[in-house]
Amino acid sequence: xxxxxxxxxxYTVGWICALPIELAAxxxxxxEEHERPTQDSLDPNVYTLGSIGxxxxxxxxxxxxxxxxxxxxxxxxxxxxxxxxxxxGLMVGIGGGVPSAEADIRLGDxxxxxxxxQHGGVVQYDxxxxxxxxxxxxxxxxxxxxxxxxxxxxxxxxxHYRGRSNLATYLSTFDRLENFSHSTxxxxxxxxxxxxxxxxATCKQCSKEKEVKRTPRKGPxxxxxxxxxxxxNQVIKDSITRDTLSAELGGVMCFxxxxxxxxxxxxxxxxxxxxxYTDSHKNKRWQPYAAATAAACAKEILSITPAAEVPTxxxxxxxxxxxxxxxQNTIENRDSxxxxxxxxxxxxxxxxxxxxxxxxxxxxxxxxxxxWIYREPDPDAMQWANFIExxxxxxxxxxxxxxxxxxxxxxxxFLHSDPRTNRCLDVWAGxxxxxxxxxxxxxxxxxxxxxxxxxxxxxxxDIATALPDxxxxxxxxxxxxxESCHDLHSAKLQSWSSSECLRTFRRLxxxxxxxxxxxxxxxxxxECSGDHREMIGLLKxxxxxxxxxxxxxxxxxxxxQDAFDTKPSLTLQHLTSPDINIFVRAKFYExxxxxxLEKHEPQIAAQFCKDITQKSSGVFLWVRIVxxxxxxxxxxxxxxxxxxxxxxxxxxxxxxxxxKIIDSIDPFYKQHASQLFQIHRAAWExxxxxxxxxxxxxxxxxxxxxxxxxxxxxxxxxxxRIQMMKKRLxxxxxxxxxxxxxxxxxxxxx
Numbered sequence: 001x002x003x004x005x006x007x008x009x010x011y012t013v014g015w016i017c018a019l020p021i022e023l024a025a026x027x028x029x030x031x032e033e034h035e036r037p038t039q040d041s042l043d044p045n046v047y048t049l050g051s052i053g054x055x056x057x058x059x060x061x062x063x064x065x066x067x068x069x070x071x072x073x074x075x076x077x078x079x080x081x082x083x084x085x086x087x088x089g090l091m092v093g094i095g096g097g098v099p100s101a102e103a104d105i106r107l108g109d110x111x112x113x114x115x116x117x118q119h120g121g122v123v124q125y126d127x128x129x130x131x132x133x134x135x136x137x138x139x140x141x142x143x144x145x146x147x148x149x150x151x152x153x154x155x156x157x158x159x160h161y162r163g164r165s166n167l168a169t170y171l172s173t174f175d176r177l178e179n180f181s182h183s184t185x186x187x188x189x190x191x192x193x194x195x196x197x198x199x200x201a202t203c204k205q206c207s208k209e210k211e212v213k214r215t216p217r218k219g220p221x222x223x224x225x226x227x228x229x230x231x232x233n234q235v236i237k238d239s240i241t242r243d244t245l246s247a248e249l250g251g252v253m254c255f256x257x258x259x260x261x262x263x264x265x266x267x268x269x270x271x272x273x274x275x276x277y278t279d280s281h282k283n284k285r286w287q288p289y290a291a292a293t294a295a296a297c298a299k300e301i302l303s304i305t306p307a308a309e310v311p312t313x314x315x316x317x318x319x320x321x322x323x324x325x326x327x328q329n330t331i332e333n334r335d336s337x338x339x340x341x342x343x344x345x346x347x348x349x350x351x352x353x354x355x356x357x358x359x360x361x362x363x364x365x366x367x368x369x370x371x372w373i374y375r376e377p378d379p380d381a382m383q384w385a386n387f388i389e390x391x392x393x394x395x396x397x398x399x400x401x402x403x404x405x406x407x408x409x410x411x412x413x414f415l416h417s418d419p420r421t422n423r424c425l426d427v428w429a430g431x432x433x434x435x436x437x438x439x440x441x442x443x444x445x446x447x448x449x450x451x452x453x454x455x456x457x458x459x460x461x462d463i464a465t466a467l468p469d470x471x472x473x474x475x476x477x478x479x480x481x482x483e484s485c486h487d488l489h490s491a492k493l494q495s496w497s498s499s500e501c502l503r504t505f506r507r508l509x510x511x512x513x514x515x516x517x518x519x520x521x522x523x524x525x526x527e528c529s530g531d532h533r534e535m536i537g538l539l540k541x542x543x544x545x546x547x548x549x550x551x552x553x554x555x556x557x558x559x560x561q562d563a564f565d566t567k568p569s570l571t572l573q574h575l576t577s578p579d580i581n582i583f584v585r586a587k588f589y590e591x592x593x594x595x596x597l598e599k600h601e602p603q604i605a606a607q608f609c610k611d612i613t614q615k616s617s618g619v620f621l622w623v624r625i626v627x628x629x630x631x632x633x634x635x636x637x638x639x640x641x642x643x644x645x646x647x648x649x650x651x652x653x654x655x656x657x658x659x660k661i662i663d664s665i666d667p668f669y670k671q672h673a674s675q676l677f678q679i680h681r682a683a684w685e686x687x688x689x690x691x692x693x694x695x696x697x698x699x700x701x702x703x704x705x706x707x708x709x710x711x712x713x714x715x716x717x718x719x720x721r722i723q724m725m726k727k728r729l730x731x732x733x734x735x736x737x738x739x740x741x742x743x744x745x746x747x748x749x750x
Contacts, residue, residue, distance in 0.1 A: 004426060005035040011049065011056045013302065014079050014089040014266070016072065018258050021288055022093035023048070023061040025180065025295035028173055030057065032419050037082075045078045052299055054307035054465050058083050062258070068233040069124070069261030076266040088146045089268030092298045094290045095229070095256040096236065096278030098246050099190055099212075103225055103253055105274055106217065107188040107286045110297045111254040113145060113270035114153060114226040118250060120144035122270055124260035125245050125252075126232035142263040149269045152305040153226065159304070160224065163690060166303065167222055169364055170296035176367070180292040186285045190214065190277055193239040197280035206281065222293045227253045229270050231260035239279035271298045306347075307465050342482050343464070343471045349478060349493040350461045354449050358442040358524075365414040366586050369579040373411070373570075374420050382575060385568030391424035396543045399564040400553040402572030405621025407579070408553045409440060411572065412523040415551065429517040432547070437462035441524035444681075450529040452538070456501040459520055463508075467516070474507055502538070514547045525554035536563045573618025580623055581613045587627045593634045604640055608647065615652050626650055665732065673732040680737055692718060695725040 017023045027033070030050035037047055048059035060079050062071045072091070080086050097105040105111070113121030122142045144150070159165055174180035189203060195210040197203065217223075230252040236242055246252045255278045259270040273290030276282035373387050390398050402408045415421050416438045425434055439458045441450055448454040464471050472479040477500075478493055485491040508518060528535055540563070542548050554560045556571070588594045588609065598605035608630065616623045629650065633643050651659075665673050679697050683689035689697070713721075729737060 002423075002426065003033060003035040006049070006056060008037065008083045009085045011058045011083045012085050012087045012307075013052075013055045013057045014076070014083065014086045014268070015057055015059045015298070016076060016079070016089060016091050016258075016262070016266075016268075017059070017061045018067055018072065018093050019287075019291070020061060020064070022291045022295070023059060025174075025288075025291040026059050026092060026298075028177070028180075028292075029170065029295045029299040030059075031417070032422050040082065043078045043082055045075055045082075047079070047082075052302045055302050055305070057302070058086065067257050069231065069258060070233075071261075072258035073261035073265065076262050080266060088149060089262065089266050090298050090301075091259050091262055091268050091270045092294050093256070093258075093272060094275040094287050094294065095254040095272030096242070096276050096282065097274035098242055098253055098255065099277060100243075100246070100251070102251065103227070104214070104223075105225060105253060106214075106223065107274055107276070108182065108185070108222055108289050108293050109274045110222060110224045110293050111229060111272045111274065112153060112224060112226050112297070112301075113229045113259065114150070115144045116227045116250070119228045120263070122229050122231050122259045122263050123249055123252070124232055125230045125249060125255075126234055127260070142260060143267065145269040146267045148305060149301070152301050153269075155304045156224075156301060157226070164360070165300065166360070167224070167293075167296055167300050170299045171222065171292060172364065172367075173296070174292045180288045182289050184285075185289045188286075189281070191239075191279065191281055193243055193279070201283060202285075203281050203283075222297075224297060225253050227251070229254045229256060229259060229272060231256055231258065231270075233257060236278050237280050237282055239277065242278040269301065271301070273297075306344075340468070341488060342479065343468050345482055345488055345491065346471060346475055346478055346493075347461060347464055349496075350457050350464065350475075352448055352454070352457060354446050355458055355461065358440040358445055358449055359413060359416075359438065362409045362413045362440065365410050366579075366583050369576075369582050370407075370411055370414050372575065372578070373415070374418075382571075384570035384575060387568075387570070388424055390568050391421065392427040394428075394568060395546065395549055397540070397549065397564060397567045398551045399560070399567050399569040400551065400572060401556040401560065401564075401569060402553075403617075403619055404555060405619045406573040407576060407620045408555075408572055409523050410620070412438070412440070412521050412551070412553050416521045425517070425519055428519075428549075432515055432517045433467070434517045434519065435463050435466045436519045436521075438521035439523070441522075441527040443524075443527035443529065447529070450527055452528065452530045452535055453496060453498060453501045455522065455528075455535075456505045457496060460504055463518065470513075473510075475504060505538070505542070508542065508548060509545055514545075516547060518548045520548075520550040521553075522550055523553045525552060525560065526557055532557075532559050536560070576618050576620075577613060580616050580618065580620065581609060583620060584609050584612050584623060584627060587624070588631070591631050591634070594631060597634055601640065608643070611647060615647075617652060622652070669732045676729065676732055676737060691722045691725045691729075694729075695721040698725065698728070 015026055017026055027048055027050075030048075030052060032051045034049040034051070034056075036049060039046075044063075045060050050057055050059070058079060060075050062075055076089065079089075095111065097107070097109065097111070099105045115121050120142055121144050124142060145153075156165075178184060186202075190212040191197075191203075191206065192210050192212060195207070198205040198207075228249065228251065230245060230249060232255075235257070236245075236255050242255065245255075254272050254274065256270070256272055259268075262268050271294050273292070273294030275284070275286040275290035375388075377384055377386055385398065387398065400408055400411065416436070422434075422436065425436065428434075437459045439455045441455070443450045448457075460474065464474060481493060482488065482491060507513075522539070525532070525535065536559070539550060539552065543550050552564070588605075594605065612623060612626055612630075616626075626647070629646060630643060633646050638646065676694075676698065679694065680689065683694075683697075
């Protein structure tokens with residue numbers, strides 16, 4: 001598939017790596033890869049171009065075998081000369097950690113440069129004046145990261161406190177690449193600072209008695225640390241030197257060799273995955289995984305940095321001087337800071353708090369599922385309209401329908417994020433500018449998440465973000481109102497009415513916009529709280545235009561069947577039997593008790609997978625509940641006959657299954673179960689609830705909050721409350737209600 005080719009001026013983020021393994025990790029993070037630029041005889045840099053979210057990103061790596069501040073500065077200077085619109089940079093790769101009492105840094109963790117004490121986030125430890133006895137007096141100052149990235153860090157930390165991080169999702173991209181796997185990195189061992197390595201490529205000959213005993217973490221979770229990164233041209237492989245320098249510098253978290261060459265001339269944020277402890281025991285086994293965690297973290301930072309804010313950061317080549325007095329600002333001056341400020345302010349009025357909430361909550365597709373949709377339909381199987389052919393050459397609407405729980409939303413999220421969709425749509429778009437946007441209705445969310453207004457505002461926000469030149473013509477009334485404001489920062493626009501939403505959406509039908517192509521994913525139409533006929537009529541009206549088409553998903557209600565019966569379509573539950581088999585095996589094979597059953601009874605284990613797939617009728621939600629029920633039985637030591645009986649007695653109908661589970665709740669617990677369901681439902685409006693918070697909400701004693709509020713909970717108390725709440729939840733709701741489990745540190749903060 002032909003890659004898109006953009007102009008150098010379209011790229012606004014520069015991403016620099018020092019090592020090929022870091023570049024490979026960065027390339028894996030691209031949502032879409034663009035055509036490489038023509039090689040410049042005066043610029044030996046080799047660039048990888050692509051996009052992450054709404055940002056167009058330039059990747060470059062230092063020349064092989066060259067490390068340090070000067071090569072990094074040279075690569076950055078050439079990059080910003082060629083790509084003049086770069087607003088800020090990211091220096092992403094591996095580094096040596098500095099474990100301490102203040103920071104429990106482990107291999108695979110990530111350190112992000114953030115201003116701390118007297119440093120701006122990065123300090124050059126080998127620069128200064130040498131005086132008596134070889135003492136170094138450090139001179140100079142390295143700039144802090146741009147403010148737009150510091151704001152992004154604040155948002156990132158808030159998301160992590162709330163357990164809303166997407167880091168694990170981005171990191172799962174590397175699952176198919178064994179080199180980047182956490183499991184191949186080896187053990188994470190920290191030795192006492194005074195103990196040196198005993199020869200050899202590994203630490204097999206090093207004394208286990210000299211290992212530092214640390215509290216094990218639960219699973220391979222990546223912890224992100226924020227603070228000072230020490231940068232210099234020397235490789236440090238001595239823990240005494242490491243700790244001495246850290247103490248002199250006021251406490252650093254990481255050592256590396258490039259960032260000091262960038263900070264003052266290439267405004268950037270430094271993101272380092274920890275691959276060793278800056279001691280004599282360092283080796284390269286952790287480098288791939290550390291490079292992956294750093295790249296995934298950098299992607300998460302970009303994902304929460306709105307593209308509309310990037311222009312306000314100023315370019316890397318010069319600071320933008322915004323002057324309001326006497327400046328003649330016109331719409332034609334679209335490169336002016338004034339225009340970009342207006343766009344950013346207007347987009348704030350279009351956006352709403354939950355704009356990405358539903359999409360973020362939808363489960364990510366299990367690896368290798370739904371791959372069939374990018375292939376030709378099997379003529380011998382259930383027939384469905386060729387999706388790839390429709391993406392490339394079709395028009396109008398494509399309807400994905402399926403029973404409740406059949407995986408429609410997961411499929412839509414998969415299609416929305418997979419780069420193959422973009423490549424196919426590029427064929428349809430030809431030379432036109434392509435914009436892809438999506439909306440996921442949700443009847444368990446807030447009112448705007450299940451409204452036609454929420455749909456329109458989300459799509460228009462994505463379009464305006466991708467095409468800022470169109471903002472004045474898409475929102476003329478709001479633009480005129482902002483244009484006349486004397487104080488833009490305090491300006492407040494009116495709330496959106498239904499008529500304004502519809503009027504704004506229909507502006508996409510303007511013939512002047514036919515030089516663009518718009519593609520929309522709209523999921524969960526049956527969850528829209530408004531008039532379904534009005535919604536259907538609007539979408540069909542829009543899709544009648546040759547430059548707009550849509551992929552829609554809903555349950556097969558009569559109103560949707562009547563509307564889309566003649567459109568290209570597929571019925572999901574008829575096509576997902578292989579996907580369900582993969583799903584069942586994935587869930588079973590991550591459970592140690594099932595693995596024991598398979599080891600001793602392989603035929604029985606295989607038969608369970610087969611039977612569940614056959615009984616599922618294409619409903620993933622049914623499968624998830626049934627698998628959980630069987631795993632509970634296996635964990636409880638059920639006999640094979642008991643497990644078979646458990647499976648045979650579970651209803652194949654989803655609603656009957658729910659009713660059977662509810663009926664199985666101990667009558668003594670039913671009132672309590674109802675209370676827990678109501679607490680959980682109410683908490684959705686506030687982005688969910690942790691087990692620790694749920695334990696307090698579930699207390700009979702209303703004064704418990706005040707008693708615990710007088711001082712911080714001890715780790716033992718936190719663990720106890722979490723364990724007891726999980727047992728209470730399992731016994732009262734029989735697996736119907738699940739609350740994610742966080743680490744102790746996250747629970748303290750969340």
